[in-house]
Amino acid sequence: MTARAFGEIAFGFLDRKESTSQDKPPRRWSYDANDRRAQVFRRVGDGSKEQGWSLIGAMMQAFDETLQQQRINGYKGKDRLQDGDRRILLALLKRLDFKTGRLDPSYAELAAKAGCHRNTVIKACYRFVKWLGLRWVRRTTEADTAGQKGPQREQISNAFFFDIRSLPNRVKQRWREAVKRHFANKGQRPPKAMTNYAEGISPPDNPIWHPEFRSNIEAEERNGKAGSRALNERLEALGRALDRAANAGTQKVHCPREGY
16 A cells, blocks of 8 residues: 555545534434423423512522532532532523523523633533532434435534422522522412422433533543544654655655756
């Protein structure tokens, strides 16, 4: 095999890798937006602004009290809440449609609203999984190129929801007390639809919600990037070696001087 032929194969392989990443195939554990497993939106209470903002106020209060408790106890876990998480949580909750429960902003949209980087939003959402019962379902829809050459499906924003039942017991208690206080200030008792918000949602058990998932995925991504760099370095080194070999074969060839 000639050096040129080998080079064409090697760089063709790299080109295929790049084009695959640009196509951005659907991520693991994604469901069609119309699939029943992606139907996780639930109306907030009676759908009114009053009850909707009561839920937001209770969630923010539960966040503040949990953050304060972590500081008092000197909690140093990697999943501890951060000061900046408050802006991200509020930006997320403000996107909640009280009448339908729809909550599907993109990470980029939340980052713009909270004034931070997209990756900061993603990390905060994983902290909310543990401390605030945040859950989401990855969704896809049919691509414009479906039935043709190109991607058949494309990723869309996640469907977010809060599963109050999954909260740590102390946080759950803070949440319910906060809801009761918000309604007590208006001389009302909170409906069960508020204290047990999102009860009845039964999405598939998604590994992205489990504590060990994020660390495993990050490890895979690091290994993948390291593997790609190593492959590129090996191919570049091989290319240089082939160039040296090709040049070595012509160094002793007689080339006539100018003027002949």
